[in-house]
Amino acid sequence: MKKHARMNRLRFVLTITSMFFFANSAFxxxxxxxxxxxxxxxxxxxxxxDSTKVRNAFALGCTMMSVPENxxxxxxIKKSSIEGFVKAVGKPHSEKWDEQIYKVNISVDGPMAIVWAPYKFFLGEKFSHCGVNVFTLIKINNAWKITSITDTRRKEGCL
Structure with missing residues (x-):
């Protein structure tokens, strides 16, 4: 009888775990x-x-803020101009700006989305800093546009 009860508990736990896994995957x-x-x-x-490609990702009036390590x-909080950022991207620079994101989480409610993405930023092959990006996007005329970016910045303790 005890063996049967253990098997039933195991089946129950596996069923519940599977339901959570598949529900989370579907969501x-x-x-x-x-x-x-x-x-x-x-x-x-x-x-x-490519400043044009960068500019096209943003909605008009987009905001950009950083919370650097202090x-x-x-x-x-450091506020930056999107236009200044776009110009800086388009200016020739000797090192490639390579921002690598990972462990991305996305939440959506209708025409609004939030993207939470830890990142590591490299100038060419050299590590510069890391942190987390939070993007707010709005669907405008059937296209997702970034309306704000807030990020943290630090040199150590990267995920």
């Missing part, structure tokens, strides 16, 4: 893949030095 696949296409186009444009344990 994570509901987002529109063009959300990541927009984010990837931004990074491709950065690597290629040795004084205080928060300093």
């Amino acid at each position: 994570s696949q509901k987002y529109d893949p063009t959300i990541m296409s927009t984010v990837n186009a931004l990074f491709d444009g950065m690597r290629e030095g 040795p004084k344990d205080s928060i300093a």
Whole structure:
């Protein structure tokens, strides 16, 4: 009798675990893949030095903020101009700007999406810094556009 009860418990646990796994997998696949296409186009444009490709990823009025590592344990938010960023990407530079994202999480509610992505940034082959990017995207005229980017920046403790 005990062996039968253990088998039933094991079946129950496996069934519940499988349900959570498959439900989570199904949910994570509901987002529109063009959300990541927009984010990837931004990074491709950065690597290629293509300011037009970078500009096309953004909506008009997009905001850009960074929270850099601060040795004084205080928060300093640095606001940047999208236009300044786009121009900087397009200026010739000796090293490729290579921002590599991983462990990406996407949440969507209708025409709005949030992309949370840890990253490592390299100038050519040399590591520069790491952190987390948070992108807010809005679907405008059937195209996902980045409306804001906020990131953290540090040199150590990368995921």
